[in-house]
Amino acid sequence: MAATTAPRTSKSREDRAESVAAYALIAIPMILFLILNIGSVAYALFISLWEWNVRSGPVEFLGLGNYAATLTDPIFLRGITNSLYYAAVWVPLTMIIGLGLAVIVNQKIRGRTFFRAAFYFPAIASSAAITILWIFIVSPEGLFNVVRGAMGLNPLFELLGFGPKQNWIGDQDTALNSIIILNAWTTSGTFMLFYLASLQSIPGQVYEAAAIDGAGPWSTFRHITFPLLKPGHYFVATVAVIGALQLFDQAAIAGGPGGDPNNSLMTMVVYLYNAAFLQFKFGYAAAVGIVLFIFIFGATLIQRRLFGQAPSW
């Protein structure tokens, strides 16, 4: 943000006209933001201190009671564990695929526009459509099970303990991992585009110098590309972790608002939705929202420490 302050001149009437025009241009968005964003956060903090009735408003002041209740509910703790597990597996997996794809489509290869477009393609569909499609594909009689059977891979899966009609999304041991693979598939194209923008900001001379020194492709990647992508890693990791902790659509569509089967798809946000709109505990749900925000904020701070100073984007 360029800090330019208006110099005091005699043309103060024109300055006034400029200010008035500016306020008129930004008025509607700013009013919406002040009420629905900034105001909402303050309101959420307030609501979270009360037992709150949807119709009549505050019922009883609980202080930090709602917060204490969240952290002692085993189902919310399960939600936290699931969300953290999802973040811990999905974030690195999707970043690695995204980075790999970006490095490939950044080469001077034939048809790279096509490859970029193809790899991003799964990201354009809605979470609802793609999740239902995925439920079909990994269902007991779905494409995945049929294809692995036809390829003769069933003995391999048998070794891992999965029968030929494994219900991947309906089995509590594999449900969350199925969602991880779904989202790695759909989101790796987005991360590819993020990394691509970052890759293109590395000056070409760096690679020319490496080529003169006789560095091979792997050692160029390992010692030059990867470290120079640090701002890219920071950005993608931050966006990814924030998104991961907010996992909702796919889990709620596959497992319903109860995170079925057996809480295996219960995430922090599914729990929040459940508390607000199935149990109508608005004060409690507001407290869950604040706890969620603390998790997201904490994760962002940790990443900032890990990656050093934030880049200048």
Added chain:
Amino acid sequence: MTNEVTAAALVPAAAGGAPVGDRGAFWRRRVAYTLLIGYALLMFVPFAWSIITSFKTLPDSVRLTIVPQPFTLQAWEFAFTQLTPSLPRLFLNSGIIAVVVTISNLLLASMAGYAFARLRFPGREILFLIVLATLMIPDQLRLVPVYLILNFLGLTKGLLQYGGVILILAVSGSSIFLMRQYFLSIPRDLEEAARMDGAGFFRTFWQVMLPLAGPALAAVSILTFQGTWNGYFWPLILLQDQDQWTLPLGLSSFRLAGGLATNWPPLMATVVMATIPIVILYLFFQRYFVEGIAASGVKG
């Protein structure tokens, strides 16, 4: 498209780099292209499968037949006539909300983006910080208060439910950010000439700056339309009446409670219906999808 790529892989010299006669490089290139094409195809397989399945009968839907046996339009007929809420209704609702939200983002974000990029006014820095702060606040944190505020305003009942969804999506911080960045990159000469000729701020914006902002407006339109058409969270919370549901809500309810649980062909027909408009947009405006995402990536 894939055929061209395969042909290129067979002619390594044409693809540059490898000297003619270097057999190792030739094979490496072939293997690399085969893997790339295979992976690219994998991106399309599930979508292709949903289209194929929508023309199948239920018993055939769980078999590995690429050409439906028999080929039938039953599932499509079912999807269009037997579902509640009906598929055309869901399609219409999604369309109305997505179009209105896109227009509103275009108007509001281009005006605000211009003001933040070009005009000087007291409080500009702090107000822009508020715009950036909206990008950091998770929607889930806002869920309860936003619902209560819209409920208080009467926007959670009847036809006004559309209004609630539209209001919450009317302008996004990222649209404003994208527009501002683009206006900052336009040289000042043109608008200064217009100002010299006596044009006011609004006319300068409308007649000089806006026509120059085509690519940014395209990116905002595409990203907003896609995001709204696909959106699940806010519609789920704010659209209580079935008649007002959007496609994603209808879809997830067909899966859970609508009796289609494992009636795959009609379920896949609805998936295809929900995805087709965005696929068409992607085919025509692929560049703006890719550039819009990349721009939001570089600049946060």
